[in-house]
Amino acid sequence: NAVTVEGTRVHAGTAVPDVKVARAAADASIAGLSFFRGVPGAIGGALRMNAGAYGGETKDVLVYATGVARDGDLVTYTNEEMGFSYRHSGVPDDVIFTSALFEGKAGDRAVIAAEMDKITESREATQPIKSRTGGSTFKNPPGHKAWQLIDAAGCRGLVVGGAQVSELHCNFLLNLGAATAKDIETLGETVREKVQATSGVVLEWEIKRIGIQ
DSSP states (O other): OOEEEETTEEEEETTSBHHHHHHHHHHTTEESOGGGGGOOSBHHHHHHHTOEETTEEGGGTEEEEEEEOTTSOEEEEETGGGTOBTTBOOSOTTOEEEEEEEEOEEOOHHHHHHHHHHHHHHHHHHSOTTSOEEEEOBOOOTTOOHHHHHHHTTOTTOEETTEEEOSSOTTEEEEOSSOOHHHHHHHHHHHHHHHHHHHSOOOOBOSOOOSOO
């Protein structure tokens, strides 16, 4: 999957890592896509989940996305047709995204590079980016930070089988080396139960789970 740039637009295949899009935009002095530096994963996931970080979301920069429907038809969704909301898109689950076109705005390359460096430094200081994780685990409920609720519920460092709540950032579940899908699911559900018991807030999974549910 390639990344191409034309003017202030960046076209990328959905297997392209989010950070690669951020770097391509920065190299072309395109502002507005730097937040992708802070999003782990690839463009396909960003489209499906309206991924975002550090003040930006996929919906802010997407022009359109292309894909293949279950019947084999090629489909195109404009930004409006994507049905974006917080960490969600309204596109049917059986559509497989194949590419996306993003649009930023002309910017200063040095300023954009500095912004990306700041994001990198922040992630390294506050997130377990060198550990095996699925990224941010639960959505932030309205008016709350998921990690704060998890910490307040006493779940920091909690272990189930081969899975652990990160000591560095409570909204990340770690695979300590041999975690199973059941370990991750059980740990996540335990966290949800404890948070609801202490705060009354029901956390919603942000990651898509495949396996036991």
